[in-house]
Amino acid sequence: MIKYTVEEGIANVSWNMEGYPMNVLNDQSISAFKEAMEKAIADSEVKGITISSEKDSFIAGADLKMLQKLTVENTDMKTTFENTKVFNMLFRKFETCGKPIVACINGHALGGGFEVCLMSHYRIAVNNPKTKIGLPESKIGLLPGAGGTQRLPRMVGLEIAAPLLLEGTELSPENALKQGLINELVASKEEMFAAAKKWILANLSPLQAWDERDKKGNIVGKTNFKVPNGNIQSPKGAQLLLPGTALLMGKTYGNYPAQLAIMKAVYEGLQVPIDKALVIESRYFTSLLINPVAKNMIRTLFFAIGDANKGIARPKNVPETNLKKIGILGAGMMGSGIAYVSALAGLEVVLKDTTLENAERSSGVYGKEYSRNLLKSQVAKGRYSQEQAEGILAKIKPTDNYEDLKGCDLIIEAVFENRELKAKVTKDAEAQIAETAVFGSNTSTLPITGLSEASARPANFIGIHFFSPVDKMPLVEVIMGKQTSDYALAMTIDYIKKIKKTPIVVNDSRGFYTSRCFGTYTAEGMEMLAEGINPILIENAGKAAGMPVGSLDVADAVSIELAYKVMKQSEIDTGVKMEHIAGGKVVKHFVETLGRGGKVSKKGFYEYPEGGKKYLWEGLSEQYPLKSEQPNIEFLKKRLLHRQALETVRCLEEGVLRSKADADVGSILAWGFPAYTGGTLSYIDMVGVAQFVKDCDELAATYGERFSPTARLREMAANGESFYGVKK
Ligand SMILES: NC(=O)c1ccc[n+]([C@@H]2O[C@H](COP(=O)([O-])OP(=O)(O)OC[C@H]3O[C@@H](n4cnc5c(N)ncnc54)[C@H](O)[C@@H]3O)[C@@H](O)[C@H]2O)c1
Incomplete structure (x- = not known):
């Protein structure tokens, strides 16, 4: 010693x-x-x-x-x-x-x-x-x-x-x-x-x-x-x-x-x-x-993230894949970011778009230009020398030609969110790559098993879900399709380790884990709005609960229009009308009637004046008149956090989540569930399972099914169990 x-x-x-x-x-x-x-x-x-x-x-x-x-x-x-x-x-x-x-x-x-x-x-x-x-x-x-x-x-x-x-x-x-x-x-x-x-x-x-x-x-x-x-x-x-x-x-x-x-x-x-x-x-x-806060933070931020980074989810039976060359389809917002982090990790990167100009975009924001700009600022900050930056940039080959994908160990597709287009690029890319190459889709909503139907090698097909902006967000959600092999998972985890991000691995389902649970936060905020709760109170309750931004604010940022498209697709796929799911009525009203699609269209729950600071839209109270009696902020905080935690439990019970640690890590790193709780499941332990079930029953009595505790949660409450053996 x-x-x-x-x-x-x-x-x-x-x-x-x-x-x-x-x-x-x-x-x-x-x-x-x-x-x-x-x-x-x-x-x-x-x-x-x-x-x-x-x-x-x-x-x-x-x-x-x-x-x-x-x-x-x-x-x-x-x-x-x-x-x-x-x-x-x-x-x-x-x-x-x-x-x-x-x-x-x-x-x-x-x-x-x-x-x-x-x-x-x-x-x-x-x-x-x-x-x-x-x-x-x-x-x-x-x-x-x-x-x-x-x-x-x-x-x-x-x-x-x-x-x-x-x-x-x-x-x-x-x-x-x-x-x-x-x-x-x-x-x-x-x-x-x-x-x-x-x-x-x-x-x-x-x-x-x-x-x-x-x-x-x-x-x-x-x-x-x-x-x-x-x-x-x-x-x-x-x-x-x-x-x-x-x-x-x-x-x-x-x-x-x-x-x-x-x-x-x-x-x-x-x-x-x-x-x-x-x-x-x-x-x-x-x-x-x-204090439970330190326990929770150490458990998730140190141990669980550490284990994930070390590759705890990597199948042990697959030897190190040692990937060297990666192909990225789509040089838009996500593809450009993925190219940047891959080149930083020393990988050879082929960045393909429909035209060479699109892949390069020397006059735009994305494409190879995206990496050039980021590297410029890194050099200015002294993090890289000019020579190092040039070396990194030289690793990215922009192209419009599928043939350049030859020799790639891994492909990540980040083209528009369109099933037919994704099927086409899968086929075209697979025609160029080796049998052993893995194909990953960065889709944020389309189930992986369905997308893999376009692949001749569904065992090599996997979901690799990044978050925006790719260079800043630490998490990657890996999605296993029904036929995805251990080999594809191992290659994906090796890749994520190389780019120094944290992987969580989930099974295929609509919205996977992170989008599905994050969606409950925005949806609950919209339900509150529709009930006549003061939007200022809604936003403050979210922030006071420890979320990084208010629920309406973040709904605007990710776009109400996008939520509308996702809900429409889900309506077609499942037959459940969007008006019948939480937040659906508000989303429909905002897009179809009011034409307010969120921050991208400069009008949503907020107004975005040119050159000025955003503020809550004055018209909200006209659309949703305020209730004469407003709820207590503590109650709203509970409602917002409990809802996300309960959806996590459902994901765990349905087998979407494969581990409790992934649930906690994913909730903090993907959508900013408050770190002091240790993540969504640790939060339930912090509240106490029995208390959580009681709270949810009360919430369900007023707001319906979406708050109904699962049978397993009730059983846990009755037996005095908890997720991490915490006594309450
Ligand atoms: N934007 C996000 O925050 C986010 C987060 C996670 C996942 N995703 C998913 O990532 C994917 C890409 O999203 P984005 O925001 O980067 O979109 P984007 O619109 O910025 O970029 C898409 C790019 O794909 C290119 N493209 C279209 N057809 C192509 C083809 N045949 N071959 C090569 N390139 C082609 C387009 O020219 C465009 O540059 C989508 O599936 C989206 O759901 C997005």
Whole structure:
């Protein structure tokens, strides 16, 4: 775990956790670290200590498996507090040992890893722009619980510390130096140790800025410590924290307890000496550990997404497919984005449209031009050199000729959403590609099994559903047709891994998983509108529940007209009239009678004035007069979230979803179901299955079938079961 050496009176405590790709703080490593540090402190020959790593990174943070255990096992506040306080007491002991400690940062120093650096007296980093330094705990519902909330603001001031703590911003070593998080930058590991030695020899009796010696010479926290650039009670400090709290509430609607706990820990902690401050921090850390939000966020955002990225859904029996060349049919909005992310991943890309001009579109937005523009801005931001950008761009071959698809391992079709056209391009492309090549469709609505009928090799036919804009959206929904083979799935997952996106795998059905459940959010908003609920209230309820945008707003953005087309197609396919499905009447009225198709046509639920800010259309209240008595916002929030979660349960029970993790991951990454819940199924656990069923029964009594709980949910409620074994 730890390599301990002493050379010329300097002990080097170097982390090297066997079996782990990166060093992490867990029970074993901390106890080995403690032992090594205590040895160095006790050894009178040792003048100073360097903390370093044998791996490419320094310490990547706390082992989330350990944190998860703490969150799951310890719902008892007192035990959790005692368990977490240990870190703070230990680091405080090292900090006040009297010997100089230097953190030698040769790679990522994140979370608990950076807190090790903060308790050190001096920080030196190798200047590698790929290294990340910071405290990202708030991103998973926690706070830096080993002194981070107290040492960082004492070191760099509130203004710099606040975004680093609240948003978990990670910095390169160069930026970390500029902002005062580290003291020195060097070019190599050798230089780092030389600089550390020099500093130690010049500072044999170090004191942190927040410490002083008492009359007996013991190191104790300063009672009158001044925070750099403005104390907490100073006008500047107050200016930062008070509106900060309001801004935070405005942004998060109080749904994310970590950010609030960080604010409180900083505010209270900075008014007392560091020892007391660390106890305050441990208390807030405990409150977060026992809060379901951290449990849920860690489960989904870390473990489930991590597993998906590693390819948990990939059939094990298929050897690595090692794809090199990809063909994309349709150089429109989606095809251009897919070409860009594929070229970035180093794949050879053939981008085919009906004409060469369409594929190239040197004067337009999409086509190969799309990649050219994005790369230009990447070069401007310094992310790529001009040469690298040209190399990436050269990987995309625009064409109007199917023959150029020869040698492609994978084809992704992104032509217009039209069954006949899709059938034609499938046949034309298949005539050029090898028997082993896989054909993927990026359709957002057409069932894959039906589309695969046009294919001569339906086993190689699969759905590869991207989200817009492709270069920003992290998720890809893979859809298995009835005949799709393990081989096609393996190739698709290998591809998604190459382009560094997160796959979820679902079975074929109308709307698949993500479009179907997302549609319930917009539909519920439209039902509310039709009932006479104030549209401002509808939009605020969505945002207050944690959705990224209001339901009417997002319905406009994806287009009411598109919803109309999808509903029409479904009417033809299933025989169910659109007026009889949720939201259908409103969609029909808006498109057929009012001619308001959404944002694309610049009029929908909102108005989009030229050059101005959009606003809710005044005519809404004429179409749907407001009820005299408006519902409570909490009730609307519940209605919006429960509806999406219940549809997810249906997808799980119908076998559209193949795993609970896919449900949770997909809901957050595809349509922005609030991350604090951990996703749609984790949300039901958070509410409690029995309570959820009771709520849905009540909602169904007023709003009908769409809220009726499934038989399995009732059974779960009766047996006290939950999705993730959470007791309620
Ligand atoms: N827009 C979205 O947000 C979104 C999201 C997920 C999936 N999709 C799906 O992706 C597909 C494409 O959508 P889009 O928004 O990119 O459409 P788009 O209209 O922007 O692009 C379609 C492109 O296909 C080209 N095309 C037409 N016939 C062709 C042919 N025979 N050979 C080659 N190219 C041909 C067109 O010239 C056009 O450039 C659709 O199936 C759509 O449902 C769209």
